[in-house]
Amino acid sequence: MSAWQALTGPRVEADLAVESASDAGLKARLPVVALVGRPNVGKSTFIARVTGRYEEAANVPGTTVGTLRRQVRVDGREAILVDLPGSHSLVDRSDGLPPFWQLLLDARPDAILAVIDAGNLAVHLPLVLACRDLGLPIVVAANLCDEAEAHGFELDPGRLSQLLAAPVHRTIGRRGTGVQAALADAIRLAERRRNLPRSDNAPPPTAIPPYAPDVVRAVGRLAGQLGAGSPPDGFDPALHSRLAAGTIPAIAAATIASIDRLEPERWTLAERWTGEVARRTAVPETVADRLGRIATSPRLGLPLFVLATLGALGFTMAVGTRLAEVLSTAWSALVSPVVTGVVEMLVPWPVGSATLLWALDSGLLSMLAVGIPFVFTFYLVIAALEDSGYLASTAVLSDRIFNALGLPGRAAIPLLAATGCNVPAIYATRVLRTRRERLLASFLASLTPCSASSAVVVAALAPFAGPGAALAAFGVIAGVAIAAGLAANAIVPGRQSPLVLMLPPLRLPIPRQVAAKAWHRFRSFVTTATPVMLAGSLVIGALYETGAIVPIEAVLAPLSTGLLGLPPVAGIALALAILRKELALQLLLTLAIAEIGMSAASLGSFMSPGQLFVFAVVTGLSVPCVATIGALAGEFGWRQALVVSGATLGTALGAGAIVARLVGVA
Amino acid sequence: MKSESTTQEWTLATVPAGRPVDVVDIGDKEPAVLLAHGLRPGVRVVVDGDAPLGGPRIVRIGAARIAIDRGLARSVRVVAVGPLAAAS
Numbered sequence: 001m002s003a004w005q006a007l008t009g010p011r012v013e014a015d016l017a018v019e020s021a022s023d024a025g026l027k028a029r030l031p032v033v034a035l036v037g038r039p040n041v042g043k044s045t046f047i048a049r050v051t052g053r054y055e056e057a058a059n060v061p062g063t064t065v066g067t068l069r070r071q072v073r074v075d076g077r078e079a080i081l082v083d084l085p086g087s088h089s090l091v092d093r094s095d096g097l098p099p100f101w102q103l104l105l106d107a108r109p110d111a112i113l114a115v116i117d118a119g120n121l122a123v124h125l126p127l128v129l130a131c132r133d134l135g136l137p138i139v140v141a142a143n144l145c146d147e148a149e150a151h152g153f154e155l156d157p158g159r160l161s162q163l164l165a166a167p168v169h170r171t172i173g174r175r176g177t178g179v180q181a182a183l184a185d186a187i188r189l190a191e192r193r194r195n196l197p198r199s200d201n202a203p204p205p206t207a208i209p210p211y212a213p214d215v216v217r218a219v220g221r222l223a224g225q226l227g228a229g230s231p232p233d234g235f236d237p238a239l240h241s242r243l244a245a246g247t248i249p250a251i252a253a254a255t256i257a258s259i260d261r262l263e264p265e266r267w268t269l270a271e272r273w274t275g276e277v278a279r280r281t282a283v284p285e286t287v288a289d290r291l292g293r294i295a296t297s298p299r300l301g302l303p304l305f306v307l308a309t310l311g312a313l314g315f316t317m318a319v320g321t322r323l324a325e326v327l328s329t330a331w332s333a334l335v336s337p338v339v340t341g342v343v344e345m346l347v348p349w350p351v352g353s354a355t356l357l358w359a360l361d362s363g364l365l366s367m368l369a370v371g372i373p374f375v376f377t378f379y380l381v382i383a384a385l386e387d388s389g390y391l392a393s394t395a396v397l398s399d400r401i402f403n404a405l406g407l408p409g410r411a412a413i414p415l416l417a418a419t420g421c422n423v424p425a426i427y428a429t430r431v432l433r434t435r436r437e438r439l440l441a442s443f444l445a446s447l448t449p450c451s452a453s454s455a456v457v458v459a460a461l462a463p464f465a466g467p468g469a470a471l472a473a474f475g476v477i478a479g480v481a482i483a484a485g486l487a488a489n490a491i492v493p494g495r496q497s498p499l500v501l502m503l504p505p506l507r508l509p510i511p512r513q514v515a516a517k518a519w520h521r522f523r524s525f526v527t528t529a530t531p532v533m534l535a536g537s538l539v540i541g542a543l544y545e546t547g548a549i550v551p552i553e554a555v556l557a558p559l560s561t562g563l564l565g566l567p568p569v570a571g572i573a574l575a576l577a578i579l580r581k582e583l584a585l586q587l588l589l590t591l592a593i594a595e596i597g598m599s600a601a602s603l604g605s606f607m608s609p610g611q612l613f614v615f616a617v618v619t620g621l622s623v624p625c626v627a628t629i630g631a632l633a634g635e636f637g638w639r640q641a642l643v644v645s646g647a648t649l650g651t652a653l654g655a656g657a658i659v660a661r662l663v664g665v666a
Numbered sequence: 667m668k669s670e671s672t673t674q675e676w677t678l679a680t681v682p683a684g685r686p687v688d689v690v691d692i693g694d695k696e697p698a699v700l701l702a703h704g705l706r707p708g709v710r711v712v713v714d715g716d717a718p719l720g721g722p723r724i725v726r727i728g729a730a731r732i733a734i735d736r737g738l739a740r741s742v743r744v745v746a747v748g749p750l751a752a753a754s
Contacts, residue, residue, distance in 0.1 A: 122727075274728075297715060301717065302719075396721060499722050500735065
């Protein structure tokens with residue numbers, strides 16, 4: 001057997017495993033197509049075109065972080081489409097996830113649809129070659145064709161198809177051009193592979209990439225060893241277990257294990273093939289490219305960044321405030337009386353009905369008044385920035401700043417998300433490579449005022465202490481967060497990984513896609529947050545209405561009065577903000593009225609501007625809310641979640657105590 | 667043909683912007699990450715510019731623009747290509 005055959009010969013794919021026990025049924029018989037590609041090649045947009053709706057495996061800006069399976073139908077053909085996270089190579093991995101080859105193979109694909117950048121073949125083909133070496137049928141979608149052409153690249157799909165021995169489609173995911181055809185082709189190959197006896201599954205011999213003969217021989221030898229059941233010492237146990245279970249053929253396992261030798265071969269070959277299939281004509285620099293250069297330039301980069309950030313936050317605040325007003329007014333006028341009437345009619349017990357109203361009236365209102373105006377608006381802005389490709393530039397611009405905090409510039413992405421809501425920000429830390437960086441970024445994210453706590457800061461200070469005080473509070477919060485970040489970087493052992501980031505070209509976002517993306521994320525925000533909000537409101541309501549809150553107040557008094565110089569009820573508002581951060585202020589007001597009567601209806605008569613300032617700083621630095629703690633636990637486990645939450649709480653209280661002494665209220 | 671003694675050598679951190687160079691060695695700091703972005707011995711690159719505040723270098727490899735941490739760039743050795751190589 002030649003080395004050539006060694007690479008194509010024995011293919012013992014365990015097709016049937018998919019149909020085993022748990023998965024039996026019609027669905028399991030559908031062919032599986034895996035969608036593979038490097039990050040930022042537009043796979044999510046691509047898939048949105050196929051399924052007609054935008055979806056992500058998690059609501060993380062810029063990345064798909066898990067696998068997402070869904071049933072699709074193209075030209076009357078049905079299949080399971082598996083969306084995998086963007087990956088640079090088969091061994092690429094992000095913290096908390098297995099290496100990419102494992103995600104890919106565990107999805108049990110019958111065919112791979114590889115999405116590549118038509119204007120950057122040399123960088124994108126190596127991953128295609130690596131997938132090809134696994135022995136699976138491949139369809140290539142040469143995506144972003146419009147941008148490639150604008151840069152003077154002309155691809156010869158026929159020639160590339162010959163070289164790869166795989167169909168190549170020219171696609172423009174953003175417009176949907178060629179997308180259906182590419183997927184239909186992949187489904188066709190997947191169906192064929194599933195229906196063929198195993199022995200006929202080998203691709204034609206032309207499929208073998210001409211790597212250096214010694215490398216091919218070495219891989220063939222290893223495959224032989226693996227096939228004979230005698231892997232070399234130190235062989236990857238994850239690979240070995242799959243090999244032993246028969247879920248991966250020996251040759252595929254050998255190509256994965258030999259990645260260090262194969263990868264340089266793939267890159268060299270990719271470059272050579274690019275020369276053969278892509279013609280480049282010199283074109284003048286596009287406007288987008290010039291903008292892209294300016295975006296990271298030493299002189300104009302930072303001013304542009306400041307402008308973009310202020311614009312984004314200003315837009316969110318302006319639109320959010322206005323919308324919040326409209327919605328609150330409408331709720332109080334139209335919904336609230338009806339809800340109150342119905343609840344009071346159904347629950348004759350006053351304490352019970354009042355408790356229920358905490359959840360169904362003020363709870364839902366706060367969801368509506370904070371969620372839609374601030375969170376959704378913010379998601380729109382983030383989605384637009386993301387689709388424009390500008391986020392990568394912000395990561396580059398802020399790299400030096402984040403370096404001081406032990407993070408690469410990439411951390412700008414989760415922290416930007418944190419100003420909307422901390423929960424998606426915690427998930428977004430997955431764009432960072434190490435556990436240490438993810439924890440540090442999560443800590444900073446928890447300290448970042450989310451749109452809900454920002455609203456509290458603004459609403460508590462602007463009317464009673466002036467807009468300047470609100471700005472000053474944000475300044476103090478930023479200063480404290482940076483100091484805490486510096487300290488955390490010094491305390492947590494380990495080193496920062498250097499930034500290496502591919503900068504996508506700038507493009508004009510397509511409104512429909514921005515809206516779809518924002519809506520998708522907003523929906524998952526609502527489904528996560530609403531139950532927490534309702535449950536939290538019920539607990540608070542019950543404590544309050546039954547009077548159980550009085551002893552709690554006594555316990556908290558040393559903290560709120562002694563440490564922070566605030567009235568005792570403020571301590572309760574802060575403590576309960578763990579459940580409902582955005583309600584910290586409303587709670588404060590309600591509790592104050594209950595405590596000292598209607599004269600407290602204006603916060604200004606109840607707390608001094610200094611006290612309000614302390615309250616705003618502590619709320620802004622955030623007592624992490626239940627949803628954030630839950631997200632932290634899900635990502636890092638309970639122990640680390642409690643450490644991060646504790647550190648956040650400690651920082652907030654410590655900063656509050658210092659500020660209280662500085663402004664002279666304690 | 668250029669000889670070793672007249673070939674100008676830099677690291678990716680020190681090479682002037684706009685000068686096409688060939689990568690000689692990617693160092694041992696983060697070889698896998700650099701390789702995953704197409705930076706490998708023999709490949710031709712041009713430094714496009716620098717991010718503000720002494721931030722990352724922006725490097726062009728083929729059609730791609732890649733930001734590379736300056737410290738990491740220091741570990742990547744490059745040599746001049748073309749007629750300029752012999753001139754110095």
